[in-house]
Amino acid sequence: MDWYHWMAIAALLFCLTSLSLHLLRLWRLGNHHDFSTPTGKPSAAMPYAFVGAMSPTRKESAYLHLPTYVGGLLYHIATFLGIALFFLFLVGIEIFQWLMWPLALIMIMGAVSGAAILVKRMVKPQMRALSNPDDYISNLIVTLFQLATAAVLFWPQLFPVYFVLTALLLLYIPLGKLKHAIYFFAARYQLGYFFGRRNVWPPR
Amino acid sequence: MKTYTDEKKAAALAVLTTQADAKLITHMNSCVHCGLCADSCIYYRAMPGEKYVPAKKVDLVASIYRRYATTTGKLFPKLTGARNLDDATIDEMIDLLYGACTMCGRCTIHCSIGVDISYVVRKGREMLANMDLVPATxxxxxxxxxxxxxxxxxxxxxxxxxxxxxxxxxxxxxxxxxxxxxxxxxxxxxxxxxxxxxxxxxxxxxxxxxxxxxxxxxxxxxxxxxxxxxxxxxxxxxxxxxxxxxxxxxxxxxxxxxxxxxxxxxxxxxxxxxxxxxxxxxxxxxxxxxxxxxxxxxxxREGRIRLDPSKNKEVVTLHDPCNLVRSGGVVQQQREILKASVLRFVEMNPHGIDNLCCGGGGGQLAMSEYNDRRMSIARIKAEQIKATGATVVVTPCHNCVDQLTQINVTFKLGVQIKTLAEIVADAIVLDK
Known part of the structure; x- marks a missing residue:
């Protein structure tokens, strides 16, 4: 292993430890004790909270903003795929040749989507007003990570740059809004619990 | 000259720090500032502008949380937009959390992440109440x-x-x-x-x-x-x-x-x-x-009362009160009652847990200083009612009745506003 591999591993450990601490805190605090008498079941609402309620047909944030929704979807698919590839690169597993182009295409589509979201944030006054430096940095660093992932599929000599960039991303994740990678699931859980107890979800 | 003392600020901050639980911490850390919640808010729909985007209200509270409860916010506040609980922030909180939100929760349902925005607003109001800054009205x-x-x-x-x-x-x-x-x-x-x-x-x-x-x-x-x-x-x-x-x-x-x-x-x-x-x-x-x-x-259902729907011949529509429906799970019951009580029932669009607030919730009816805003957002409900062609609007909520009555006059809808009990009482068949 080269120095940049170790650098990425150290960053990964920092990231995983930090995120685990966040998760551990949520786990330790547990559900807020609710003294009211439930009329529904949180267990019935959970699948809806994570699947049905996320459907683009259910959410205005999706069906009123389809280009952004599709862009966001591609961006996240590429991010998760990029993380999976990072692990493969780290342990030195070679990617099948025939997979190179499809993988690169997904990463590039994700990066283009990320760039479009970044431009939207910079151009729209309403988005600018809502944004802080973390929003721009998070968007930019993930987009660059996707581009770098696509690049190293064809140019292995770029691995040092790729691993440095990935290490930066991993170091940054727990510091800013990218930690929504875990809080997203916690938020869906909280909604499922809340609306489930009150028999609002799943809708009838 | 403001009177926001350090003691009062400490009482407000306790809501976000010492009293924080898993739910609050989750929602403080979840918003990604995508701004897609904007269209779900009646304030934003009626008065488009960055001020009324629900995420802005979340960020008001979350930015204070970041400043006082996160390492990044304490060390590098500018990086994450972490804000001090200063006079300007407090004034903005009063204006937006009390004066520009009915806590209807519609944005929560439609949030791309699942941030419970109305819960965050409630927490912000708790902070202000701890500082004795509840609007006097x-x-x-x-x-x-x-x-x-x-x-x-x-x-x-x-x-x-x-x-x-x-x-x-x-x-x-x-x-x-x-x-x-x-x-x-x-x-x-x-x-x-x-x-x-x-x-x-x-x-x-x-x-x-x-x-x-x-x-x-x-x-x-x-x-x-x-x-x-x-x-x-x-x-x-x-x-x-x-x-x-x-x-x-x-x-x-x-x-x-x-x-x-x-x-x-x-x-x-x-x-x-x-x-x-x-x-x-x-x-x-x-x-x-x-x-x-x-x-x-x-x-x-038990046959304890008998209803004759022909006693209510008008076209009737239903306004769903947010707290009862979206946050209370009483969704289908009023519909079943209306179908048994009236001849012609038409739904508003949207309705049920997706219904639009009338604008009277969140204490808005009590806070006269925000009357202009309240009646600005009311236009959306007026248009919704008009589109149904109904002559009677039923709502199982007296706050909604009050707001709908004002909407009826202001927007010259010419409808009757009734409670569910009134409709049922009119349809009851009495045993002689």
Missing amino acids: LQKTVDAALETGNNMGISDQDYTDTLEWLEEDLQMEMENDNAKIPLNATGKEILYTLNPREPKFFPLSITAMAKVFEAAGESWTLSTRMYDVTNYAYYSGHLEQAAIITQRLVDEVHQLQAGKVVLAECGHGSRAFRWEGPNYIQQAFPFETITSIELMLQYI
Whole structure:
């Protein structure tokens, strides 16, 4: 292993430890004790909270903003795929040749989507007003990570740059809004619990 | 010159730091500032602008959380937009959290992540209440409840006089001299509550419900000591005052040895007592609590009341109160009741848990300083009603009735606004 591999591993450990601490805190605090008498079941609402309620047909944030929704979807698919590839690169597993182009295409589509979201944030006054430096940095660093992932599929000599960039991303994740990678699931859980107890979800 | 002392700020910050639980921490860390919640908010729809984007309200509270409860926010506040709880931030909080949100929760349902935005707004209001910064008009309503036992400050004499003539009305309408509006009767199955707007402005809804009880042969009573279903401290965010108001009704159930509490048609009142009340007083209620809507449906299903829908011939639409429906899970019951009570029922679009707030929630009706905004957002509900072609708008909430009545006048809709009990009472077939 080269120095940049170790650098990425150290960053990964920092990231995983930090995120685990966040998760551990949520786990330790547990559900807020609710003294009211439930009329529904949180267990019935959970699948809806994570699947049905996320459907683009259910959410205005999706069906009123389809280009952004599709862009966001591609961006996240590429991010998760990029993380999976990072692990493969780290342990030195070679990617099948025939997979190179499809993988690169997904990463590039994700990066283009990320760039479009970044431009939207910079151009729209309403988005600018809502944004802080973390929003721009998070968007930019993930987009660059996707581009770098696509690049190293064809140019292995770029691995040092790729691993440095990935290490930066991993170091940054727990510091800013990218930690929504875990809080997203916690938020869906909280909604499922809340609306489930009150028999609002799943809708009838 | 501001009076936001460090002591008060510390009391506000305690909501985000020492009192924070998993739910709060989750929602403080989840917003990604995508801004896609904007279109789900009636304020933003009526007055497009960055100020009214729900995420902005979340960020007001979350940015303070980041400043005081996260390492990044403490070390590099500018990086994450972490804000000090300073005078400017506090003023913005008052304006946006009290004056530009009905806490209807529609943005929560549509949030791309799942941030419980109305919960965050409630937490922000709690912070402001801890600093004694509840708008005076809203606090006055809470104070009236604390001092007189009802939020409209109705005297015992006025209340009992009103109920006496309502009882005479009831007897005439039912052609039955034995029909009663029982007061302070002990050992009854039901303690029924009222929104004080009923004895004050809409007394016919009391007669309507009394008629339903009478027709169903119910064992029920009203109280003179504590009948107020509302709890405006839920809106102000003052937890101790909310607990006092809740405890009074709980005590009255015990005092009258009632079997259960039936909550009048009041969205926030039913939510504040049924769902938030046990948490305010930190104990489960040892009695059943249901809404009058659920009870009326029970009567219909059990055949305890018979309805003739041809007695309500007009086209009727339904306005869903946010607290009852989106945050209370009473969604289909009112529809089933209406289908049994009227000939022609049309839904608004959207409706149910996706319905648009009328603009009267969140304590807006009490806060006259925000009247202009309240009536600006009301245009959306007016257009929704117009599109149905209905001549009667039914809503099981007296706050909504009040707001819809103002909408009716302002936007010249020419419709009638009724409660569910009034519609049911009109359709009841009495056994002679």
